[in-house]
Amino acid sequence: MEYLIPIFVFYIGATIGSFLNVVIHRLPLGKDLVFQRSHCPHCEKLIPWYLNIPLFAYLFLLGKCSKCKTRIKPRYFFVELISGLGSLYLFQKFGLTVLFALYAIILAIFICHFFIDLDHSILPDSLNILLLVVALIIVALNDTWKLSLIGAAIGFGGTFGITLLFYYLKGKIGMGGGDIKLYGILGLLLGPLGILQNIFLSCFLGTLIMMFLILSKKINKDQPAPFGPSILIIASWQLFFPDSFTQFFESFNNLLLPV
Template structure:
């Protein structure tokens, strides 16, 4: 019975992953995530419910549209799998049913991180609507754990400090160093991380981004003039801070 329930939790997470694929594709294009029904990009045929079962439909259809053989991106089932695994892992960390409240918030935060990660990779964009949703979720999640002063100070420093750096960089170099979406993401994260850890996030994500960026330039994957999305670095560090605090503390001790 317990094993069956774990399978159910995993499948529920995979279903959320299927919806997340819609969010990742549609939100940057300004489309509704509710209507219309999903269609094949090749032949525009509406996708039936039995063609949209997480992972299973992809395997059954052999990664192709049933009508025109248009290839379906492997990323769709991989995101469904990732969301299923994340949802299950977070569930297994629950000790008592009283923690269900926090579990639901953790799942919501984790899946929002995944959506922002892939949207920024695809479009170099962190949509205001998703940043706002993340901020509201983190506010509700933090309300029972931290004081309003802690959350407000984290929000102000998370948004204000990188904004000031970006403004100074623009005045000195005439270039915009960070996008507005990155600054808003830091502001949202600051609500939960607080004034100290959000500064750590800013420092460590900049360090991570610099290492990856310079490595890509050295490997001639990109040139110095190419911009790379910065949101994924912020989200990787935030994931360690929120979901893997012990590992984060160990890694931080090696750097800070």
């Protein structure tokens, strides 16, 4: 019986993933999230109940709507898969605890933020507020108020200051308000050093991605590229795989010169 529990956790995670697909699609459009049944975004055909089974539905339909044959984005499958695997991973890490639930909510918010920012270049306030509430509960549980508040001040104040300076110098908004708020909230979870590492690495990653997009002519260089995904990738590494992240930074110790 014991092997059934991980399968169950994975299945619940994938089902939550299929709800996240709905959130990613409907939240930026201001549509109802709960009381509208799933339908094909193209021809509005309702998805029959037996196809609401996560992952299998996509495979069964071979990635196409059964009525209008419009291709369903592979993203729908991947969001369900990531949500399922992520839930399973967090379950192995935390067991059936409050922390498991809180980190699972963080994972869900990260997934929604990631794809909404890719599509619409926004990080919705409603998701940031939910993330703030979860972050405050974790800070209270771990009693890390002092370091967390310094982290939040650095995350919010630092990036807000740089954005203001950039605006005065160049007359352009360098970073969106959603990014600044996200850095502030992540500061609570990561603390002062963690948020500085995040700002450094996410700016580095964001610049690499932007260069790639400009060179491959996917965007032109005056177009703002969403920055949230870079912040979220680094934050996921820090929050979900903290040992690997610490090891990565410790490997730099070899580069220290004697003083």
